[in-house]
Amino acid sequence: MHDPQQQLDATDRRNAAAVRVRGLRKQFGGQVAVDGIDLDVPSGRFVGLVGPNGAGKTTTLSMITGLLRPDSGTVEVAGRDVWRDPVDVKSRIGVLPEGLRLFERLSGRELLGHLGALRGFPRQEAERRTSQLLDTLDLVGAQHKLIVDYSTGMRKKIGLAAALLHNPEVLFLDEPFEGVDPVSAETIRGVLERYTGSGATVVFSSHVMELVESLCEWVAVMAVGSIRAHGPIGEVRGSAGSLHEAFLHLVGANGRGTPGDGLDWLGGGSRSGGAE
Numbered sequence: 001m002h003d004p005q006q007q008l009d010a011t012d013r014r015n016a017a018a019v020r021v022r023g024l025r026k027q028f029g030g031q032v033a034v035d036g037i038d039l040d041v042p043s044g045r046f047v048g049l050v051g052p053n054g055a056g057k058t059t060t061l062s063m064i065t066g067l068l069r070p071d072s073g074t075v076e077v078a079g080r081d082v083w084r085d086p087v088d089v090k091s092r093i094g095v096l097p098e099g100l101r102l103f104e105r106l107s108g109r110e111l112l113g114h115l116g117a118l119r120g121f122p123r124q125e126a127e128r129r130t131s132q133l134l135d136t137l138d139l140v141g142a143q144h145k146l147i148v149d150y151s152t153g154m155r156k157k158i159g160l161a162a163a164l165l166h167n168p169e170v171l172f173l174d175e176p177f178e179g180v181d182p183v184s185a186e187t188i189r190g191v192l193e194r195y196t197g198s199g200a201t202v203v204f205s206s207h208v209m210e211l212v213e214s215l216c217e218w219v220a221v222m223a224v225g226s227i228r229a230h231g232p233i234g235e236v237r238g239s240a241g242s243l244h245e246a247f248l249h250l251v252g253a254n255g256r257g258t259p260g261d262g263l264d265w266l267g268g269g270s271r272s273g274g275a276e
């Protein structure tokens with residue numbers, strides 16, 4: 001029978017923020033990396049976190065995923081406080097961090113089997129998921145190779161498999177496409193699209209605006225530790241021709257003159273001239 005309460009719960013879940021950040025701040029010595037940000041990331045979307053080098057993206061993602069303790073502020077993921085309820089939150093999220101550290105002396109297949117056991121799956125279920133992930137991510141040929149011998153792209157893919165193994169509600173990826181060839185990028189993209197299609201949320205950081213524009217429905221732009229804009233991608237793009245243009249405007253890169261103007265010694269004319 002139709003249950004209005006159940007329908008209400010489902011609507012609430014869809015409208016609830018996957019990530020809710022309030023007053024999040026982190027300082028390293030005299031350097032403010034994240035300057036008291038507020039952000040509500042909608043659930044069930046493909047979300048991009050973009051910003052120039054040093055904007056604070058990695059620091060923000062590390063605090064959101066429980067890897068780095070904030071100086072102040074709160075983070076909720078799937079309605080749970082990350083720093084008060086870390087074990088519960090970590091069972092609901094998958095993370096592909098920057099500079100991912102893996103068990104280098106295990107093979108790809110051994111790594112996933114080991115993580116399956118840590119996550120408490122029966123051996124058979126862990127093996128079923130492992131085989132499917134290796135197959136989908138085109139890693140079957142490398143499954144018995146030690147991870148220390150994996151290429152950059154292969155490391156990203158096995159890291160993604162590890163982050164997906166327990167079917168998390170929210171997946172956080174720091175630069176998932178960096179160092180990945182176009183074929184592997186297509187594979188990763190396909191897996192992530194299928195995953196968000198089922199109602200899960202993906203939050204990923206990137207510098208590649210074209211990629212963000214083609215993948216994401218929602219975007220947050222960071223610069224110097226602050227959120228400069230956030231919302232559906234069309235809103236953030238506004239009247240600019242592309243997200244790339246809107247991004248340059250939002251992070252204040254448009255008024256910096258022609259890149260390279262300060263390098264008057266670079267180029268042919270002054271090549272022979274040292275001290276005279």
Ligand SMILES: Nc1ncnc2c1ncn2[C@@H]1O[C@H](COP(=O)(O)OP(=O)(O)OP(=O)(O)O)[C@@H](O)[C@H]1O
Pocket residue numbers: 028031032033051052053054055056057058059060
């Ligand atoms: N462990 C640390 N110790 C000192 N300073 C740090 C540390 N981690 C980050 N920072 C500083 O905090 C600021 C934000 O860095 P963060 O790595 O979060 O930026 P980002 O947006 O991820 O940059 P990128 O796109 O280059 O990876 C930078 O100025 C950086 O130098």
